[in-house]
Each structure stands twice: as C-alpha cells, then as structure tokens.
Amino acid sequence: MATRETFKCLNPTGIQKPIETFPLARRLDAIDGKTINLNITGEPDITIALEKRLKNDYPDVNWTTKKTYGVDPVRLTDEEMKTTDGLIMGVCW
C-alpha cells in the first residue's frame, strides 16, 4: 500500500511575548469635586464641542486640558499624576 508522504511545515508567525493582564483602575463614585483631565488628540470639531459641554454641564468638576493636533497625547506631569482623578482621551485614530 502506498504511504502518503508528509512534511513538517514551519510557523511563520512572529514571537509574542507573554502579556500580564491587569484590572482596570477603580471608577469614581462621582465626578463633582474631582480633577478630570481632558486629553485632546486632534479632531477639533468634536473636542472643542466636548470641552464646552463638559465645562457647562459639570461646573463642579475641576477640568484640566492637554491638547495636541497629533496622535501622541500630551502627558500629565508627575505632579499632575498625583492630583488627577480621571482622564478622558480623544479622539484617537
């Protein structure tokens, strides 16, 4: 009986190093009285309107803003990391 010839064929896929996954940060009970950073990365049509509405609708929040037209966000300073309670980033593409 003829046997079928078989071949070992190699894996072309890149090597993925194991990734440790972690839980998200605890959410806020409320945003009033908190410092929330609006981190803008482009799309002024959306983000200008967003900034206006956030400040208007939530006047008891201490809003801070960081802005770039590019895709790399402007980072919080070490000091700001200690005092910022939450962050909204957009629009990312």
Add this chain to the structure above:
Amino acid sequence: MPYIAELEKAGIPTILIDLEDQHNMVQQEALSNGMPNVRYLPASRTLPGPEDIDKILSSIIEGLTKPLTKKEKEKGLYAPPQPRVLFEGSLDEAENFYQQTKDIPSPVNAPLSIYTDGFPIRVPTEERVKQMLTGTSHKPDEMITLQADAMGMRGGRKKGEPVLFQPMSWTATVEKVATIAVMAGCKPEHLPVVLAIAQSGVATGTTNFPSQVCVVSGPIAKEIKMNMGCGHLGPGSPVNGPIGRAYQLMSINLGGAVPGVNRMSSHGSPLNNGGVCFAENAAGLPSGWKGLNEESGFKKNQSVVMVMSGVGNHGGMLGHEFSPGGYRAFQKSGHGGIARRLDVKGTPGPHNWLEYLFPSLWAAMEGGWTLIMIPELAQHLHDYGFKTKDEVYEWLYKTSFEPVKKYKGRSWPDLTTNGWMGIEKTSGKHWKELSDDYMVPVVNEPRDSCIVVAGGQEEACVQLSGGRFNAPVYSVDVWR
C-alpha cells in the same frame, strides 16, 4: 494605548473616544498593553460635533463612574501557544492549511488570508527552510536584531536592539524570516536582502495609501540578477518580485498586520499586492553622481537596501509619461509642448526636464519625492549642470517654496505644525507672526528627496511620494 495603560495602572480611571471602525484596533492594542477590558466608545466620522457630543456625553461620564464588572477586575497571563512546526501533512493538505482565511468584521466585512497576502504561497517545509538558510551565515535560532544604529519613526534605534515587527511588536528569528522567504518564492541567494529588510520592522503605515517599497543598491543587485532595466518595477522578475513579496508576508506574519484591525489604510495599495523591490542601476549613474549606498554613508562596493514604508501616504505614485518622441524633441532641438511650456522653443538641450514635473509634484502633498529615472534622463540633468545628486535635491528644495497663505491651505500641516504653534524654521519666527506672502519650503530639507537611476530606455521618470522620510538604509552584506 501604552499611556492609557500607565494611567490605569497608576489608579487613574480613563475613557477613550475613538472612531467606530477603529474598535478592532483599540481592542488589540489594549490587549497588547495588558488591559484587554479598556473602556472606549466611538465618536462619529460625520455628525457635527455638538450633535455628536449630545449622543455620547453621558456614556463618557459613565465610563469614568460605572463600577467595574467582574471581567474588568480580572488579571492573568495571555500566552498563546507558538509551536515551531505549524502543520504536518501532505503538500496538498499544507497548501490548504496555509491558505486559510478569517472573517474580518467592519470595516472589512470579508474573509482575509491568515498567513498569506491572498495569493498561494510556496509551502515552507522544514527541508525547504533548511535549504533557504544556506543563503546566510547567521544561525537559524538567532534573533533578528539591528546590526547597526538606525533611525526609526519615533527616534533612534541602537545596534543590538531586538527588532519589533509592526504593528504587534512581535520578535522573530532568522529561521522565521527564512520560512517567509520560502513562502514568498525567494531563493537562498536572496535571503541576505530579505534579512536586511526585516531589520526595518516592516511597518505598514495607516490612513490613506501607504505603500512599502524596497530599493537595493550595490553589487548584490547584479549578483542575484535583479532586473534594473526595462520593467524593473514589475512584473516578471523572479528576484525583484519575491523579495518585494517577502516584505508583505513579513508584515502579515511577523508583524501581525491585518487590514481593518491594525492596518487601517482605507484603500490598501496595489503596490502591496505582491510587494515591490527594485534595484539601482549603478552603471547608469552619471559621473560624479553617488549611488544610494554611498549617499547613505556606505562604500560603492557595499550592498544595502533602502526600506520605504510610507510611500503614498502623502501623494502616492506619479508616472510622468512624456509623449512618444516628445521628450526627445524637447532635448534634441527644443521643439514640442515641453519646450513651449519651459520657454526654450528652438533651443537644443540639455534642458532641465524636472521643471516640466514641477507644477504637479506638490499640488496636493508636501515633502520629498523619490525620483526613479532612466540613465538618459539622469545624464541630461548632469549635462544641464547638476554635477551631483545633492545639487538636484537643493534645486527641488528651493523650487518647493510657496507663500504661507498657500501652505496653510494644505491638510497635513495643521497636524505637523500642531495647529500652527511653534517656530517656522527658515524664519525663526512663530508661525502666527508670519505674513501671508512669506515663502516657506514644502520640502522639509533638500535631502528629503531621493534619486534612483533605473529603468529601460523609453524616456520616463516615476515619482514615489515620501522621499527619504522614514526610509532607513540597512547593510545587506552583514547578512551574507
């Protein structure tokens, strides 16, 4: 996404606003950064801002305040199996296996090949890969690392650094690159070029029409019988074609690039269908014109490859075809449309034919171009007075200047100047201080342009946008 991960780890809750077609990419990036359950929601590509915000505002706040679910509180380890042998069976069965597809949801909504570029491949049996590895002195289990310092999109990269294949930042061994070279249809003598290309990390670009093109310069082009003459951009060469294809197969397999997931070019690119690699015709360079290798700091007898990963993002590919005989009449006796446009009617050349390209070069885009010109066209520029390539680059740079008012009518500078903040470099002044008629360069610096001499005898020049931007040059010889 790494920054979002940093914030979440530091205890700062976040909410990300993306665009709906980017969801697959957000999910994948989030997993790669250790937080598969990142919170995000889409803004609209089309609704006016105020209307869009009406729809999503409450969800944004909810993203920061709604208590975590059980899933969002989980931690663990993501470690998919990665066998060296992917499949065992007959050649027919292997062919079917490697041709598998996966359904990709919106914005693709179609099946895409998992391991290939959509075309059949040469099955990478262990024996074939072993044969391929005879093309290099490097060991199969050696990790692909940078063999010399190089520039990357986000700054300098150091010799010895492991290459992180994009977009997934995976790594690879020499054997894996050889596996892909087999799949692409390469021969062992092509492998050093493919390994050199691998050092680039095989980025695929995003957004519009990013195409990847590799250019070989130096003795290896002739050694391995690359087509540098008529039709060098394809089709037909069993060398140019497979090497170009290896780039794309590396991006798919080593980099994990998937259209609609993390390779977001809206139309894709026909240049990436099979890939493009061509070679400089060093013998066709005019006297005093350096080859790409020498321009990049290598010697004339050293072989290199320039890896252009962003061709097309800023303008695409243009092929200026002079009418049959039109170019010859222009140069020989100063007759025809080209001569009339350049006001040299009746005057024999040599004339600067680049002036004929000028109105279209920067019509819709900024930045340098790579000009692929046949030897005759290069010689005419030399005879006209450009005794070096640098003199051509300088001319292109100076010709690119335009008024600020016109420059502000371009799309990308809103982003590259960060909303017209910062200093305009030729004046040293803030952008907002400049008058509308102040002249600024559309090309960042002369060396952003690039000339490669190649092609047949019909008078033609092909232009690839992007020039030398994000086009590092790697030694091929170190991989022999």
